[in-house]
Amino acid sequence: MSENRPAAERPAAEADEVSLLLDDQMCFALYAAQRALTNRYRPLLDEFDLTYPQYLVMLVLWEHGALPIKSLGKLLQLDYGTLTPLLKRLQAHGLIRRERQASDERSVQISLTEQGAELRKRARVIPATIGQAAGLTATEAGNVKALLERLTANVTASQ
Amino acid sequence: MSENRPAAERPAAEADEVSLLLDDQMCFALYAAQRALTNRYRPLLDEFDLTYPQYLVMLVLWEHGALPIKSLGKLLQLDYGTLTPLLKRLQAHGLIRRERQASDERSVQISLTEQGAELRKRARVIPATIGQAAGLTATEAGNVKALLERLTANVTASQ
DNA sequence: GGCCATTATATTGCGCGCACTTAAAATTGC
DNA sequence: GCAATTTTAAGTGCGCGCAATATAATGGCC
Numbered sequence A, B: 001m002s003e004n005r006p007a008a009e010r011p012a013a014e015a016d017e018v019s020l021l022l023d024d025q026m027c028f029a030l031y032a033a034q035r036a037l038t039n040r041y042r043p044l045l046d047e048f049d050l051t052y053p054q055y056l057v058m059l060v061l062w063e064h065g066a067l068p069i070k071s072l073g074k075l076l077q078l079d080y081g082t083l084t085p086l087l088k089r090l091q092a093h094g095l096i097r098r099e100r101q102a103s104d105e106r107s108v109q110i111s112l113t114e115q116g117a118e119l120r121k122r123a124r125v126i127p128a129t130i131g132q133a134a135g136l137t138a139t140e141a142g143n144v145k146a147l148l149e150r151l152t153a154n155v156t157a158s159q
Numbered sequence C: 001g002g003c004c005a006t007t008a009t010a011t012t013g014c015g016c017g018c019a020c021t022t023a024a025a026a027t028t029g030c
Numbered sequence D: 001g002c003a004a005t006t007t008t009a010a011g012t013g014c015g016c017g018c019a020a021t022a023t024a025a026t027g028g029c030c
Helices: A026-046 A052-064 A069-076 A080-092 A114-123 A125-134 A138-157 B026-046 B052-064 B069-076 B080-092 B114-123 B125-134 B138-157
Strands: A096-100 A108-112 B096-100 B108-112
Touching (some): A026 A052, A026 A125, A026 B052, A026 B138, A052 A108, A052 B026, A108 A114, A114 A125, A138 B026, A138 B125, A138 B138, B052 B069, B052 B108, B052 B114, B069 B080, B069 B108, B080 B096
Antiparallel strands (some): B096 B108
């Protein structure tokens, strides 16, 4: 297959065509990195009985306090199909409360329990541990973050 | 909360502690970008009745030809729990064959059907379309790819 | 040649993530 | 003030991903 040769050797007709090779694809690097990183979080989060998406919800609640599900979804870019059962599990673990708003009976307010708020102190170690494991300089991590955010904005807009 | 102020204003005790703020986390940018990109692939792959992980399997088969499941797993960094049912679905769609190796009855060889091989021609458009939507320069995409691969290697090694 | 560790795959269970549908409350239009 | 529309959430179904377990074939090893 011509794709197994370096670009310089390929026929001109294929020169401007993007490769179908796995190793040429930034998308696969992204896909693999996301799973590898989530796997790295797992042993850390196991100590709190949290999954990575659940940890993200806790981050938002620690930062913003009580929020309706809708707002959680906007911040995390997740829909109700994901959040509704996830939040019920967090509630079952005693970390959050779910309460209908009196002002708008459609809305469900999510707030931290004492126990959920407590967890924050112990969780402070996690970002540093992950930062260590990632092995990127602050500049590199910042660059990746900025480029990924542009990527997300671009592909979301072109839908 | 002190985390809502810029780093310069924070007390010294917190200065070298990594933030728990969602927006400060490269990990969330990675998590969000991966999902956004997969969502961008979806309408393209729907035309081939493929999911993104199934598309990755097809990429590998187009590139390498027939392979045992084990090798597919190594290349894609996926385990049997993911691959076994995924490959059965690809087989049900008539894109691949699954055959026990005579030389080693434990091994299952995965090969492309005529129809699976045919698909490659039509799939050639996909990388270019995604590249357009991503809106990064080739240099930027290359940098992200390289940094993500380092990240993956680092977090995998530190397990 | 039979025992034992290893290897390749399958199965089960669970938690996302997303599409699609349903339902109830709130808002808007007239 | 009531019908039509919009908003917020829940329910269902399906395909990953991964942990844990099971099973069968292989390869030493004595």
